[in-house]
Amino acid sequence: MIRKILVALVSSLLLCMALALVNHTPVSEQQPDTYYWPYLSLVAVYLIYATPVYVVGGVPASMLIEVLNEKIAWANPVIVYLFRLILYAMAGVLLMILFQFVLGVSRGDGSELSTGGGLGMIAALVYLHVWLASFLVVKPKRRVW
Structure with a gap:
């Protein structure tokens, strides 16, 4: 749980830094x-x-x-990765559309929803990959029974 919260904070920072870099106007321009x-x-x-x-x-x-x-318990790691990739992308789209409705961003034509859904997908995939990378940094402890 703590790992997931830390990964969420790091992912948020990385995504926001990338978005700010895209939207920032350099001094020369x-x-x-x-x-x-x-x-x-x-x-x-x-x-x-x-x-x-x-x-x-x-x-x-x-x-x-x-x-x-864990309930499905796939054996092939590639299938596990693809399963996570698809579910995280879908969750990101749904959460971003829900967030836009809560903020009242949508005007009804759907353009904001599609843009927000794409951004939600990117945000969720950033989270997934930072979470996977966190296991390279700190290995989980093996439980011995």
């Missing part, structure tokens, strides 16, 4: 007498929105996916 958000301010604003979604929505969804994965 800025117009005079126009305000542009600094990079760190963009990261901070994105963190305000992304971190609660990761922690409140993503961690329980991840726990549910892992319970499903």
Whole structure:
């Protein structure tokens, strides 16, 4: 559980840094007498929105996916990875659409939902891969009965 929360925080930070990098206007391209958000301010604003979604929505969804994965008990690691990849992508889309409805972002034409769904999928896949990478950093303890 603690690992999942830490992974959610790291994933949120990585995603927000990438989004801020995409949306940041370099100094060489800025117009005079126009305000542009600094990079760190963009990261901070994105963190305000992304971190609660990761922690409140993503961690329980991840726990549910892992319970499903243990119940099915696939033998092939490639199948396990593909199963997780598909379920995490679907969970990311659903959580982002739910988050947009809660915030009241949708105007009815569906363009915001499709963009948000894609961003939710990317966010969930970032979480999945950071979570998998966390096992390379800290190995789980083996229980001896």
